[in-house]
Amino acid sequence: MPGQRFGPAWFPGLIAVGLALCGALLVFAGLRQRSAWISLPDWIHSRRARAGIGALVAGLVFYVLAADALGFHIAGIVLLVLWIRVLGASWRVTLPVALVGTLVIHFAFYKLLRVPLPWGVLERWAF
Amino acid sequence: MGAVLAQAFALVFDPYVLWVILASAIFGLFVGAVPGLTATMATALLVPVTFFMPPVPAIASIVTATAMAIFAGDIPSCLLRMPGTPASAAYTDEAYALTKKGQGELALGSGLWFSILGGLFGTAVLIAAAPTLAEVALKFSSFEYFWLVVLGLASAVFLAIGNPLKGVVSLLLGLLVSSAGLDNPAGFPRFTFGIAELAGGLTLIPIMIGMFAVSEILRSVARIEEPWEMAQAKIGNVLHGMWTLTKRYPWQFIRGSVVGTAIGALPGAGADIAAWMSYAVSKRFSKEPEKFGTGHVEGIIEAGASNNSALAGAWIPALVFGIPGDSITAIVIGVLYIKGLNPGPTIFMNNAPAIYAVFIVFVLANLLMLPLGIAAIRAAKQMLRAPREVLLPVILLFCIVGSFAINNSIFGVVLMLAFGLVGYVMEENGFPIAPAILGMVLGAMLEENFISSMIKADGRFIAFFERPIAGALGLLTIAVLSVPLLRRLTARS
Numbered sequence: 001m002p003g004q005r006f007g008p009a010w011f012p013g014l015i016a017v018g019l020a021l022c023g024a025l026l027v028f029a030g031l032r033q034r035s036a037w038i039s040l041p042d043w044i045h046s047r048r049a050r051a052g053i054g055a056l057v058a059g060l061v062f063y064v065l066a067a068d069a070l071g072f073h074i075a076g077i078v079l080l081v082l083w084i085r086v087l088g089a090s091w092r093v094t095l096p097v098a099l100v101g102t103l104v105i106h107f108a109f110y111k112l113l114r115v116p117l118p119w120g121v122l123e124r125w126a127f
Numbered sequence: 128m129g130a131v132l133a134q135a136f137a138l139v140f141d142p143y144v145l146w147v148i149l150a151s152a153i154f155g156l157f158v159g160a161v162p163g164l165t166a167t168m169a170t171a172l173l174v175p176v177t178f179f180m181p182p183v184p185a186i187a188s189i190v191t192a193t194a195m196a197i198f199a200g201d202i203p204s205c206l207l208r209m210p211g212t213p214a215s216a217a218y219t220d221e222a223y224a225l226t227k228k229g230q231g232e233l234a235l236g237s238g239l240w241f242s243i244l245g246g247l248f249g250t251a252v253l254i255a256a257a258p259t260l261a262e263v264a265l266k267f268s269s270f271e272y273f274w275l276v277v278l279g280l281a282s283a284v285f286l287a288i289g290n291p292l293k294g295v296v297s298l299l300l301g302l303l304v305s306s307a308g309l310d311n312p313a314g315f316p317r318f319t320f321g322i323a324e325l326a327g328g329l330t331l332i333p334i335m336i337g338m339f340a341v342s343e344i345l346r347s348v349a350r351i352e353e354p355w356e357m358a359q360a361k362i363g364n365v366l367h368g369m370w371t372l373t374k375r376y377p378w379q380f381i382r383g384s385v386v387g388t389a390i391g392a393l394p395g396a397g398a399d400i401a402a403w404m405s406y407a408v409s410k411r412f413s414k415e416p417e418k419f420g421t422g423h424v425e426g427i428i429e430a431g432a433s434n435n436s437a438l439a440g441a442w443i444p445a446l447v448f449g450i451p452g453d454s455i456t457a458i459v460i461g462v463l464y465i466k467g468l469n470p471g472p473t474i475f476m477n478n479a480p481a482i483y484a485v486f487i488v489f490v491l492a493n494l495l496m497l498p499l500g501i502a503a504i505r506a507a508k509q510m511l512r513a514p515r516e517v518l519l520p521v522i523l524l525f526c527i528v529g530s531f532a533i534n535n536s537i538f539g540v541v542l543m544l545a546f547g548l549v550g551y552v553m554e555e556n557g558f559p560i561a562p563a564i565l566g567m568v569l570g571a572m573l574e575e576n577f578i579s580s581m582i583k584a585d586g587r588f589i590a591f592f593e594r595p596i597a598g599a600l601g602l603l604t605i606a607v608l609s610v611p612l613l614r615r616l617t618a619r620s
Binding site for chain 1: 175176178179292293295296299300302303306311312313315317318341344345348349350351352514515516517519520521523524525527528531532535537540541543544547548555574577578
């Protein structure tokens, strides 16, 4: 901003200087301790945990990309089935929980709280 | 005053509000009792629901749920050797050792009894201190607020457990997030990258759902292989012997409550750090320190009172200055603004009935903890049998909808996912989350008060020390900041 000493760039600039300084100090401390550059977390050895983390993140990305087109209800059921199965529950548990869970959220948020959850391809049957 | 109190009672003792309190209490007890679900997460999950409520029930639900959750965190400590919330972690081993000795009833009972007493103590301090402090704060200008914010940010960094340098990084990242959008003194679009959603700044609630709920779910999934093995405990009348304990350890209870309230009131540190400190203090001043760790009830009394009193303490700076005392009130401040209960010294004039209603809810929640806490202890076995592989996915879907509901925009879900991953990676690498959250909440206040002070002072930095209260706060801040540096220097020489 012309004519002002403390414009909008001042505050982020200060943050940037601070981050650079702390970053340099942390790198220095790390080098002095000779710690490894990257260390893997423990869960990497468990197939179930690996699959779970992968499914959680992938599922959220899927929801962001597909929710408007598919609608909340289909996407929600798909996600719950994926996640509950990957974490190791049987189909007998998974299917009812996925259906009831999605319906409960539908009634709580769409009906009671009037959140406009997207219907997507189910638009014609919206209730 | 009498009229205000009558109005406040009428606001609380309304059937709808009482139902909300009861439902929130049960929700809080469940979330607190299940390891991996925390009190802060309960708050973040409640916000999208409270969004649609009038102010008093909205705040009441958060107050009740968090109080219950912090107590309920003690239950799995006793039975599984796993803290239900981080606030119970300090004395989990102690409580479990008591259960192993066949005194599970005593461990659970003292957790409940001293949670209630500590909660009531913290509430009493909140009711007494907040209005008094507000009188003083009415005289504050941008100089005083600037120093208060800096002091708050500094204490958040130095009270965090672990490496303070990582605390500073976390804080700076939070400030960086807060600086996005048009909402800065110059009204200039910063870090918006031409994306319309970023012009209004980053919405904090999806970010908090990400950092407190999604990252916690990721952590629970990473540990899904760990079995939950329940210790056998015979549980009859959990209140048996509590009066004797209160008479035997009165100082421990009072000291725990005082330390807890103070730590709670300090920005950035909440119930978890209060419990760690109080447990350490208890051991340090105990007549029988050698018994600590072997199943001795003294530390549980002190730390158990401490973490519940911290909850109320955190509301003091949140209500009076708009500076959150812990991560829970960091979320609450957002809710207060949405509900038109803008925090600040004038809150006691403009919204007195609502604020006194909040105080009444605090007392009510702690009294309600007695019957509901006993019921929760009796139902503990069933609650802890809730299958994680079903629970975690359902909560995550709830998070998605909650993040969406704040602005009815899928961008909220994107923020939730991004900050969920950031929060998880940060915690796994020893970067505390609380300073980042504090930075996000206080960033705008820091910049605004700095810039307007600088304009008033015409660029002379010394003006920050010219008013008496501002000068004292400034010197205090510099002292707080230089303590760790001095300690380092003296340690080396």
